[in-house]
Amino acid sequence: MQEPVTARWTPPRKKRGFIRLSVQPAVDLPFLILVLTLVAFGLVMLFSASYAVALYRRGDPYTYIRPQLLYAALGLAAMWVASRVDYHIYHKLAWPLLALSLVLLVVVLFMPEYNGCKRWLVIPGVGTLQPSEIAKFAVVLTFSHIISLNHTRMKEFSVGVLPFGLVLGVVAALMLLEPHLSGTLLILGIGAVLMFVGGTGIKWFLMAGAGGAAAIAAAVVIMPDLVPYAADRLNSWLDPFADPLGDGHQTIQSLYAIGSGGATGLGLGNSRQKHLFVPEPQNDFIFSIVCEELGFIGACAVILLFVLLLLRGITLAVNAPDRFGALLVVGFVVQVALQAVLNIAVVTNTIPNTGISLPFFSSGGTSLMMLLGEMGIVLSVSRGET
Structure with a gap:
């Protein structure tokens, strides 16, 4: 029996003559409005949440908002450029970007620690770069590339499981060494969603779940020191008031802030907890x-924006010109939605504190620029060109 031939991507033929950018189909306006609204809302809240801690600790209330405005401008420019570029070019860039992200994930392990982690590359004269943000982007590109070329064989282990498992395994291992647990969970979640949408058999997910449980059990037996550590984290999550000045401090102050807001809040700029009570108000706990x-109304508005972004993204994926474009859209909007869910769950103490930022809101230049670049790719797919 003849073996099926793995498809190879070939670039579309160029039409004769020049194609002016002005004749390209328009991008999806609802999705663009949602992105711009999130960016604007995020910048306003970042300034409100950060100016007090910036003034107390840095002597300059604009310490966090000033670079964020610059990164937002650069990110919007990147989004515009990405929306004008044929997204099929990422077939060629998928593997090189994945290789680059792996190199950066290795290099960052030799960087100085910050808050007990090694997550940032310091670039003299420029600032910092977070390799995990590039890794998330590269994983979406690589998975979309592989699935779109081998969609008819995704039920097979050698095609629908093995290459994805190897990529996720290497990326997750490097990120756990930083350590960056929340980023690891996010990348594993994105990869699992793309594999599921791409057609990987359900039995492989069940086997992976069983294997993961067995691995955790083996780790407990081999490394018994993990048990007290895990127990401490679990106890801190279940009862943060047991250690109000230690592990439970951040969660307690966050819950105080949420509770004091009531239905309509204290008013923009009137937070009391941001005055050095809530740690990292400009970042994970914004x-x-x-x-x-x-x-409560404002919190629901934020959640609604993320829900609408996800729903609109799914609509664009369903109507995408091809499978590659659909997978790109799914990967990027699921990344935003899943990250928002994890952040809000941590802030409300629904899950243990893992340290993860809120997309478009938290301070972080690399994250914002990568997010806006990814949204530009979604807009490129929305043009409907093949």
């Missing part, structure tokens, strides 16, 4: 400041 200043 959503608690949103709840305190804008109340």
Whole structure:
């Protein structure tokens, strides 16, 4: 029996003559409006949440918002460029970008620690770069590339499981060494969603779940020191008030901020908890400041924006010109939605504190620029060109 031939991507033939950018189909306006609204909302809340801690610790209330405005401008420019570029070019860039991200994930392990982690590359004269953000982007590109070329064989282990498992295994191992547990969970979640949408058999997911449980059990037996550590983290999550000045401090202050906001909030800029009570109000716990200043209504508005972005993205994926474009859209919008869910769950103490930023809101230049570049690719797919 003849073996099926693995498809290879070939670039589309160029039409004769020149194609002016002005004749390209328009991007999806609802999706663009949602992205711009999230960016604007995020910048306003970042300034409100960060100016107090920036003034107290840096002597300059604009310490966090000033670079974020610059990165937002650069990110919007990147989004515009990405929306004008034929997204099929990422077939060629998938493997090189994955290789680059792996190199950066190795290099970052030799960087100085910050808050007990090695997540940032320091670039003299420029700032910092977070390799995990590039890794998320590269994983979406690589998985979309592989699935779109081998979609008829995704039920097979050698095609639908093995290459994805190897990529996720290497990336996850490097990120755990930083350590970056939340980023690892996010990348594993994105990869699993793309594999599921791409057609990987359900039995492989069940086997992976059983294997993961066995691996955890083996780790407990081989490394018994993990048990007290895990127990401490679990106890801190279940009862943060047991250690109010230690492991439970951040969660407690976050819950105070959320509770004091009530239905309508204290008003924009009027948070009390951001005055050195909530640690990292400009970053991982910015959503608690949103709840305190804008109340339950404001928190629901933020969640609604992310839900609408996800739903619109799914609609664009369903109507994408080809499978590669659909997978890119699914990967990028699921990344945003899943990251938002994890952040809000941590801030509200629904899950243990893993340290993860809120997309478009938290301070971080690399994250914002990568997010906007990814949204530009979604907009490129929305043009409907093949």
